[in-house]
Amino acid sequence: MSAPAPDARVTVVQTVPEFGAVGPNRRATVEAVETHADSDLVVLPELATSGYVFHSREEVDAASEPADGETAAAWADVAAATDTWVVGGFPERDGDATYNSSLIVSPDGVEGVYRKVHRWNEEKRWFDPGNRVPVFETPFGTLGVQICNDLWFPEMTVTQARADVDIVAVPTNWVPEPASRPAGWTMGVHQAVASANANRVFVACADRAGTERGVTFEGQSVVVDPDGVPVAGPLPEAGSHAATAECDLRRARDKQLTDRDHALADRRPDVYGLE
Numbered sequence: 001m002s003a004p005a006p007d008a009r010v011t012v013v014q015t016v017p018e019f020g021a022v023g024p025n026r027r028a029t030v031e032a033v034e035t036h037a038d039s040d041l042v043v044l045p046e047l048a049t050s051g052y053v054f055h056s057r058e059e060v061d062a063a064s065e066p067a068d069g070e071t072a073a074a075w076a077d078v079a080a081a082t083d084t085w086v087v088g089g090f091p092e093r094d095g096d097a098t099y100n101s102s103l104i105v106s107p108d109g110v111e112g113v114y115r116k117v118h119r120w121n122e123e124k125r126w127f128d129p130g131n132r133v134p135v136f137e138t139p140f141g142t143l144g145v146q147i148c149n150d151l152w153f154p155e156m157t158v159t160q161a162r163a164d165v166d167i168v169a170v171p172t173n174w175v176p177e178p179a180s181r182p183a184g185w186t187m188g189v190h191q192a193v194a195s196a197n198a199n200r201v202f203v204a205c206a207d208r209a210g211t212e213r214g215v216t217f218e219g220q221s222v223v224v225d226p227d228g229v230p231v232a233g234p235l236p237e238a239g240s241h242a243a244t245a246e247c248d249l250r251r252a253r254d255k256q257l258t259d260r261d262h263a264l265a266d267r268r269p270d271v272y273g274l275e
Contacts, residue, residue: 004251005246006248006249007061007140007246007248007249008040008041008140008141008166008167008246008247008249009038009039009040009041009241009244009246010039010040010041010043010167010202010223010232010245010246010247011039011041011042011043011203011233011244011245011257012043012204012205012206012207012221012223012232012233012242012245013029013032013033013036013043013044013045013206013242014045014206014207014208014209014219014221014235014239014240014241014242014243015028015032015044015045015048015208015223015240016053016208016209016210016239016240017045017047017048017049017050017052017160017208017210017212018051018213019051019052019053019213020050020051020059020062020063021051022049022050022063022065022071023181025048025050025051026049026070026071026074028046029074029075029088030074030075030077030078031047032044032242033075033078033079033082033084033086034078034081034082035242036081036084036242036244037081037082037084039084039244040084040085040138040139040140041085041086041087041138041140041143041167041169041204042083042084042086042087043087043088043169043170043171043204043205043206044086044087044088044089044171044206045088045089045099045157045172045173045206045207045208045221046089046100046102046147046148046171046172046173046208047064047089047090047091047100047171047173048088048089048090048171048208049071049088049089049090049091050063050064050090050091051063051212052173052208052212052215052217053122053212053213053215054122054125054126055213055215056165056239058128060091060098060126060127061093061098063091063129064087064090064091064092064093064098065090065091065092065093065195066092066093066094067092067094067101067103067110067113067233068110071088071103072092072103072105072110073158075088075103075105075110075132075232076109076110077233078154079105079106079107079109080107080108080109081108083086083107084107085104085105085106085107085138085143086103086104086105087102087103087104087105087143087145087171088102088103088105088137088171089101089102089171090102090103090149091127091152092113092115095146097128098117098126098127098128099113099115099116099127099128099130099132100113100116100119100123100127100147101113101115101116101147102114102116102147102169102171104136104143104145104147108214111136111235112134112136113198114130114132114133114134114146114147115128115129115130115131115132116129116130116146116147116148116149116150116152117129117131117133117150117153117156118149118152118156119148119149119161120148120149122235131223133156133159133163135160135163135164135165140166140249141166141167141249141252142163142165142166142167143165143166143167143168143169143170143172144157144163144165144167144168144201145168145169145170146160146168146170147171147172148170148171148172148173148174148188149172149205150170151170151172151188151192151194151195151205152191153190154194154195154198155274156262157195157198157199157201157203158198158199158267160199160201161199161200161201161242161255161263161264162264163251165201165252166201166202166249166252166253167201167202167203167204167247167249167252168195168196168203168204168208170192170203170204170205170206171206172188172205172206172207172208173207173208173215173217174186174187174188174207174214174219174220175177175215175216175217175218176216176218180195185220185234186218186219186220186234186237187216188207188220189205189220189222189224189230189234192222192224193224193228193230194223196224196226196227196228197224197226197227197228198228198263199224199226199263200226200251200252200254200255200257200263200269201252202223202224202225202226202245202247202249202251202252203223203224204222204224204245205218205221205222205223206221207220207235209236209237209238209239209240209241210238218237219234219235219236219237219238219239219241220233220234220235220236220237221233221234221235221241221242221243222234222235222243223243223244223245223247224246225247225251226252227240227249227251231245231246231247232244232245
């Protein structure tokens with residue numbers, strides 16, 4: 001691949017999926033990508049095709065599909081038609097295992113799958129844990145993926161920054177935890193700000209909105225720059241929306257903070273005692 005372009009147009013799409021309505025939800029994501037065909041990267045929410053609040057294994061099985069299933073085909077088609085990269089969440093079935101996954105799709109087809117490493121609460125009943133943190137080379141730079149709760153584990157973004165990731169795409173389903181919103185932002189926005197700033201990367205979070213089976217989701221999808229400043233969003237808490245940012249990815253490739261300070265080289269793993 002040739003040297004990456006310095007700029008990327010990044011769109012986060014906030015949807016209100018209907019639980020279990022995989023076909024209509026999938027069509028809504030395709031239409032969203034078509035609407036933002038001028039973007040280099042479109043990020044869709046976590047479990048965008050299925051909804052989130054499962055009550056039984058039968059519901060999970062009914063909504064899940066393989067990584068080369070209908071959603072992969074639909075997103076590959078729209079990525080090719082719009083010359084856009086797409087990252088979006090779906091429940092993945094692989095043999096006897098089920099994962100909370102994201103597809104990474106380019107105009108050339110499916111580039112890979114990321115399986116959520118850090119499951120949250122009831123997800124541990126329905127989904128197996130992922131165990132890899134892959135990165136993806138794109139024409140605009142190096143792409144990493146996290147899903148929702150992954151963002152609460154600083155090691156994830158450190159790992160990606162050390163792999164020269166320029167932008168982290170985060171399909172998410174933020175819930176009110178805790179119920180308070182410091183400065184009016186859901187805690188997920190604060191996590192995105194901290195991760196972006198500490199590691200000098202762009203972080204693009206696509207959340208869902210709406211209330212599903214008594215659970216109200218937070219919305220506030222956002223793109224944050226390497227200074228930790230939201231450059232698109234946060235979007236409103238309710239409703240379907242999108243936000244687009246022009247990202248100068250050269251900023252993510254410069255980790256030098258001052259003449260004496262470096263975002264990654266100054267880490268002290270010898271002191272932290274992490275296994």
